[in-house]
Amino acid sequence: MSQNSKDASHDHDHPGHDSTNSRRDFFKNFGLFGAVAAAGGAAVYTGYKYEETKPGANFVRVLTADNRIIEVPKEGFKDIKVDLNQLQKQGREGLKGHRFVMVIDLAKCRNARKCITACQGAHHLRPHEYHINTLVMQESENTAPYFMPKPCQHCDNPPCVAVCPVDATFKRQDGIVLIDNERCIGCRFCIAACPYSARLFHWEEPLVVEADKGTPYNIELNVPQRKGTISKCLFSSDRLREGKLPYCVSACPNGVYYFGDENQDSVTNGTTKETFRLSELLKVNAGYQLMPELGTKPRVYYLPAKNRLFEFKEDKDPVQSI
Amino acid sequence: MASEVNTDFLQDKKLDSIAADILRPVGITQGFVVWMGFLGVSLMGCIYAYYIQWDKGLIVTGLRDYISWGMYIANFVFFVATSLVGMLISSVLGLIGFKWVKPIARIAEIIAVAFAAVAGLVIVSDMGRPERLANVILHGRIQSPIIWDVTVVTTYLTISILLYFLPLIPDLAISKGRMNHTPKWLQNMYEVLSVKWQHTPEQYRLLLKAIRILLILIIPTAFAIHTVTSWLFAVTLRPGWDSTIFGPYFLAGAFVAGSAAVVIVMYFIRSNYKLDKYLTNHHFDMMGKLLVLVSIVYLYFNINEYLVPSYKMKTAEAIHLHDLFVGEYALMFWSVQLLGLVLPIILLLFSFFRKPFSMLVISIVVLIAAWFKRFLIVVPTQDHPFLPMQYVPKAWMVYQPTIIETAITVGTLLLVIIIITILVKFFPVIPIWEMAEEQHELDHKSQK
Numbered sequence: 001m002s003q004n005s006k007d008a009s010h011d012h013d014h015p016g017h018d019s020t021n022s023r024r025d026f027f028k029n030f031g032l033f034g035a036v037a038a039a040g041g042a043a044v045y046t047g048y049k050y051e052e053t054k055p056g057a058n059f060v061r062v063l064t065a066d067n068r069i070i071e072v073p074k075e076g077f078k079d080i081k082v083d084l085n086q087l088q089k090q091g092r093e094g095l096k097g098h099r100f101v102m103v104i105d106l107a108k109c110r111n112a113r114k115c116i117t118a119c120q121g122a123h124h125l126r127p128h129e130y131h132i133n134t135l136v137m138q139e140s141e142n143t144a145p146y147f148m149p150k151p152c153q154h155c156d157n158p159p160c161v162a163v164c165p166v167d168a169t170f171k172r173q174d175g176i177v178l179i180d181n182e183r184c185i186g187c188r189f190c191i192a193a194c195p196y197s198a199r200l201f202h203w204e205e206p207l208v209v210e211a212d213k214g215t216p217y218n219i220e221l222n223v224p225q226r227k228g229t230i231s232k233c234l235f236s237s238d239r240l241r242e243g244k245l246p247y248c249v250s251a252c253p254n255g256v257y258y259f260g261d262e263n264q265d266s267v268t269n270g271t272t273k274e275t276f277r278l279s280e281l282l283k284v285n286a287g288y289q290l291m292p293e294l295g296t297k298p299r300v301y302y303l304p305a306k307n308r309l310f311e312f313k314e315d316k317d318p319v320q321s322i
Numbered sequence: 323m324a325s326e327v328n329t330d331f332l333q334d335k336k337l338d339s340i341a342a343d344i345l346r347p348v349g350i351t352q353g354f355v356v357w358m359g360f361l362g363v364s365l366m367g368c369i370y371a372y373y374i375q376w377d378k379g380l381i382v383t384g385l386r387d388y389i390s391w392g393m394y395i396a397n398f399v400f401f402v403a404t405s406l407v408g409m410l411i412s413s414v415l416g417l418i419g420f421k422w423v424k425p426i427a428r429i430a431e432i433i434a435v436a437f438a439a440v441a442g443l444v445i446v447s448d449m450g451r452p453e454r455l456a457n458v459i460l461h462g463r464i465q466s467p468i469i470w471d472v473t474v475v476t477t478y479l480t481i482s483i484l485l486y487f488l489p490l491i492p493d494l495a496i497s498k499g500r501m502n503h504t505p506k507w508l509q510n511m512y513e514v515l516s517v518k519w520q521h522t523p524e525q526y527r528l529l530l531k532a533i534r535i536l537l538i539l540i541i542p543t544a545f546a547i548h549t550v551t552s553w554l555f556a557v558t559l560r561p562g563w564d565s566t567i568f569g570p571y572f573l574a575g576a577f578v579a580g581s582a583a584v585v586i587v588m589y590f591i592r593s594n595y596k597l598d599k600y601l602t603n604h605h606f607d608m609m610g611k612l613l614v615l616v617s618i619v620y621l622y623f624n625i626n627e628y629l630v631p632s633y634k635m636k637t638a639e640a641i642h643l644h645d646l647f648v649g650e651y652a653l654m655f656w657s658v659q660l661l662g663l664v665l666p667i668i669l670l671l672f673s674f675f676r677k678p679f680s681m682l683v684i685s686i687v688v689l690i691a692a693w694f695k696r697f698l699i700v701v702p703t704q705d706h707p708f709l710p711m712q713y714v715p716k717a718w719m720v721y722q723p724t725i726i727e728t729a730i731t732v733g734t735l736l737l738v739i740i741i742i743t744i745l746v747k748f749f750p751v752i753p754i755w756e757m758a759e760e761q762h763e764l765d766h767k768s769q770k
Binding site: 130133134135136137150159162163164166167183184185186187188189191192193195196197199200201202203204205227228229291294296 | 378379380381383385386387388390391448449450451452454455457458460461462463465466467468469472554555557558559560704707708709710711712713714715718
């Protein structure tokens, strides 16, 4: 069902996030990175002018924001130590010019749960602490059961954000809903408000404490996790900042996930790395959203479990499998 | 409420006997020491329970990701509800002009102050990061009903404290010099708290004016406090909470719980302090009638809240209602509705049951039922989220309150009782000057 709209991958105006992208596109897509490079570039440029005269200097090539490749001396480089303030600032701002979306093809999900383990590994979670979980769904008695991966829906009208008393959970310009565990007071109003049960609370000390000591809190990864605060799916915004696909999307062995940018109308399959037109994919496959009647306007789309690629084998008891 | 006070009552001999009656129990007695000792030691145990929770996190409670609000939130709603009776009795009934509420108005305010003050602590006990409480002010977002709640609860507490304290000032002044049986520090405290009250007609005029303004202000505040508390639930999309009548439904329930609490405190004051002359059978009779009235209003809202969705049986609502009517919570649900609401209404229709002791028994049942009613509002809704609970430990799917959680909840109740005990033991529990003035007026009229 997804053999269609392959042409999207050949459309150079709408490049996806696959590894075949040119470096030029990469930086174009992530203007913020470009800005950082520009700042760094400008700083070292003066140094470069000075060092130019020095014979035998060790030069490195640097790409500036306006796509010029310049050479700067190695000695001119200074590692920027990423501190909490900067992480908080960039994390709250989000990635400019993007509207991230996820498409989940239910026909392909066989509950391999690789997405879940990859996610839990990245975010330092226990096996029963989910940013994303796969559920066994059945609409009614006479309809067939199917597996449904369920991340945070990153709603455009997020009930959790509305009720948060301290702006700990918020909506970014790129459509992602994040949680700031430096701010969270642990009232759990957002858990009460979320109709998708997408949030978890750290009832006890998180799984990883010692190893995360001293690591500045990255709001886009929500690591270190913190006792008494909320955690949730972040659409792997730390990976998006690097131009990579989310952890779950890359880990899926069955091609269930597509991830991309609504503004570019393109999504990339995490397994096959093929890029598709989002609008086409949703149109051809009758894509839908979870409980749209609630008015939450999710950013996650589902493709119905039609023409399944495998036999449905239900876990004996999804409750007990933990 | 009269806008002027005839200060002639200060010369009336009756004042001495009234003051003597009301001030007799004031001060430290052996019974008080034993009772406070018992409460204090029990509270220590509960504080230790909170220390464990502080140390280990909310894992020590029965709460988990699906049912993440439980006993604490139910208790919070209960406390806010019970505190509303201060507004009902002194404000609504007082302003309408019911004379019989005079001797119990202060008791109602004591209940309002005690429950509203501890309600804030209850909420803190539910927080995962209580040390970040200041964030609510530093980073408060006006969109969140929690911010509304914090604002109105503190406002209500402030007005309630003023409504307790202002009418107390003339009493403190009257009590000076009549307190020889009490410790010196208490007399000194009266001296300070009576703020040099001289009993001039002008002072009384100002006092009545101030009280009147507060009595009017507290009505919208009280409506807001419990309506906003109900919105903590009603603004969500969940079946069982997603209701438009939650505001008035909660308010009506609040008056039931509060009236029952007033009756209980009245009974103990009357029997321990021998104040039968002031808290008469008539007062219990009237409180019984009030309880019937508010209970019938509450029953009406209950019928609306449960009958309408159960007529339609929308899928998600149906699961929730099934759980309440015949499922897991059926026993609690029907006990609360029948024993805590329907039966009291029937019994209290007969004057035979509006006697002090039977009123006490009925009120205790009503108050306990009121607590469990809040539990039934808060917990079962979370039992059935829109999407199924899967791949989590069994213990995550059911809510079983733990001993630590229960101890912390009991601790907050103890704190309420401690505040009530201190207020009724160290200060005149019935307004002396209002009683004396009323008596004087009465005598004056009969002489004519």
